Amino acid sequence: MIFHSTRDKSLTATLSQALQRGLAPDGGLYVPAHFPAMTVADFDGRESLAAVASRFLAPFFEGDPLAPELDAIVAEAFNFPVPIVPLKTSDDASVLELFHGPTSAFKDFGARFLAACMGRLTRGSTRTLTILVATSGDTGGAVAAAFHGRPGIEVVVLYPRGLVSPRQELQLTCWGGNVRSLSVAGTFDDCQRLVKAAFADPTLAARRELSSANSINVGRLLPQACYYVYASLEGFRRTGKKVNFIIPSGNLGNVLACVWARRVGLPIGELLLTFNANRTVPDYLADGDWQPRPSVATLASAMDVGNPSNMERLRHLHPQWQELAAAVSAVSISDEQIRQRIRTDDVGLGEVWCPHTATAAEAYAQLAPARRAAGPWVLVSTAHPAKFPETVEPLIGRTLPVPPALARLLELPRQVTEVPATLEALAALLQ
Numbered sequence: 001m002i003f004h005s006t007r008d009k010s011l012t013a014t015l016s017q018a019l020q021r022g023l024a025p026d027g028g029l030y031v032p033a034h035f036p037a038m039t040v041a042d043f044d045g046r047e048s049l050a051a052v053a054s055r056f057l058a059p060f061f062e063g064d065p066l067a068p069e070l071d072a073i074v075a076e077a078f079n080f081p082v083p084i085v086p087l088k089t090s091d092d093a094s095v096l097e098l099f100h101g102p103t104s105a106f107k108d109f110g111a112r113f114l115a116a117c118m119g120r121l122t123r124g125s126t127r128t129l130t131i132l133v134a135t136s137g138d139t140g141g142a143v144a145a146a147f148h149g150r151p152g153i154e155v156v157v158l159y160p161r162g163l164v165s166p167r168q169e170l171q172l173t174c175w176g177g178n179v180r181s182l183s184v185a186g187t188f189d190d191c192q193r194l195v196k197a198a199f200a201d202p203t204l205a206a207r208r209e210l211s212s213a214n215s216i217n218v219g220r221l222l223p224q225a226c227y228y229v230y231a232s233l234e235g236f237r238r239t240g241k242k243v244n245f246i247i248p249s250g251n252l253g254n255v256l257a258c259v260w261a262r263r264v265g266l267p268i269g270e271l272l273l274t275f276n277a278n279r280t281v282p283d284y285l286a287d288g289d290w291q292p293r294p295s296v297a298t299l300a301s302a303m304d305v306g307n308p309s310n311m312e313r314l315r316h317l318h319p320q321w322q323e324l325a326a327a328v329s330a331v332s333i334s335d336e337q338i339r340q341r342i343r344t345d346d347v348g349l350g351e352v353w354c355p356h357t358a359t360a361a362e363a364y365a366q367l368a369p370a371r372r373a374a375g376p377w378v379l380v381s382t383a384h385p386a387k388f389p390e391t392v393e394p395l396i397g398r399t400l401p402v403p404p405a406l407a408r409l410l411e412l413p414r415q416v417t418e419v420p421a422t423l424e425a426l427a428a429l430l431q
C-alpha cells in the first residue's frame with residue numbers, strides 16, 4: 001500500500017515512512033492511495049479483535065517491511081479486553097468499551113500499536129528517535145505508557161498546565177526514564193503549535209530525529225479502525241443489519257478510523273458524531289462554512305478542540321460539504337446536558353459514563369424513536385469514568401473504584417518540567 005499527502009498525491013510514502021514521519025513534508029496528512037474492498041465473508045472464522053485486525057490491516061501493510069510482523073504487532077498492541085456491553089434499553093443498543101487498556105482511554109489502542117511498530121522500525125538504529133506529543137489529557141499518558149522503557153526511543157509530552165484533570169496529570173508525569181513531561185504555560189492549541197514549530201525548525205530537525213504520535217499519525221488511525229471492524233461484525237452477525245455508531249469527537253481521529261472501516265466495505269450504517277460546546281464541526285455540517293476557532297473549556301476536556309486536524313482527511317474523502325453532511329451527522333452537547341445524562345443513566349440504566357461518553361449517551365437518548373429502532377446502535381465509550389472523579393462522583397453521589405492499572409500509575413512519584421509556551425524553551429530542553 002502506498003500512502004500520500006492530502007495536499008499532493010505525488011508526495012508518497014510507504015506505511016513505515018508515513019509512521020515515522022507523522023506529517024507529510026508539505027504539512028499534509030498521509031492517507032491511503034486507495035481503499036481495498038472487503039466483505040463480511042473475508043472475516044469468516046475470525047472472532048477476536050486481534051484476528052479481525054490482522055485481516056483488516058493486511059492490505060495496508062502489503063509490501064511494507066513491517067508486513068511479516070503484522071500478527072506480532074497486533075498481538076502485542078491489543079492485549080486487553082474490548083467488551084461490547086448490551087445497554088438495558090428496549091431497542092438494540094450496546095456500549096463499545098474502549099477503556100480497558102493501561103491508561104483507561106481509547107488512546108491506548110493507537111499508542112500501543114504505534115509503539116509496537118516504531119519499536120520494530122528503530123531496531124538496530126544508532127540514533128535515538130524523539131517522539132513529540134501534544135496532549136489535551138489522554139493521548140500523552142497513553143503514548144508515555146506505550147513507549148516507556150523502549151530502547152532507542154525517547155518521548156517528550158507537552159500538556160497545558162491546569163487544563164487537564166488531576167488524574168490525567170498524574171498519568172502524564174509518573175514516568176521518568178525515557179519519558180519527559182513538560183507542563184506548558186498555555187493551552188492545548190499552544191502545545192500543538194510548539195510541536196509543529198519544532199518539526200519545522202531546521203536546526204532541531206538536523207540535531208534530532210523527530211517523530212510525532214498525535215492523531216495526525218496514520219499509525220494511530222489504522223488500529224482504531226480495527227475495533228469498528230470488530231464491533232460492526234459482531235452486530236451484523238447477530239442481527240443481519242448494518243451497525244450505527246455514536247462517537248464522542250474532538251480531533252476527529254476516532255471518527256476517521258470508523259469512516260475508513262465503512263469505506264472498505266464493513267457493515268457500518270450511520271455515524272453520529274457528538275461534540276461538546278466546541279461546535280466547529282456541527283456548524284460546518286449545517287451550513288458548509290468552515291470556521292475553526294479557539295477551543296473553549298468543557299467538562300469533556302479531551303474533546304476541547306476548535307480546529308480539528310483530521311478534518312483535512314475527512315474533507316479529502318468528501319470534498320463537497322453536502323457529501324460530507326450526508327456521510328456523517330453531528331450534535332453538540334452542553335455541559336449541563338452532560339451532567340444531567342450522567343445522573344439519569346446512573347439511576348435509569350446502571351451505567352456510569354465519563355463526561356465524553358456522556359455526550360454519546362445523550363445523543364442516543366435524543367434520537368427519534370423510529371431512528372433508534374432502525375438498527376443496532378453502538379455507543380463508543382472513550383474513557384473510564386474513574387479518570388474524571390471530580391466531575392462524575394458529585395453527580396452520582398458516591399466514590400468510583402479505580403481500575404487496578406490506573407491505580408498503580410497514580411501511586412508513582414511525579415517528574416515534570418514547567419516550561420513557557422515558546423519554541424526557544426522547547427528547543428533548549430531538546431539540546
Ligand SMILES: *Cc1c(COP(=O)(O)O)cnc(C)c1O
Nearest residue numbers: 138250251252253254302382383
Ligand atoms: C481523545 C478523546 C476523545 C476525542 O477523540 P478524537 O479522536 O480526538 O476525536 C474523546 N474522548 C476521550 C476520552 C478522549 O481521550
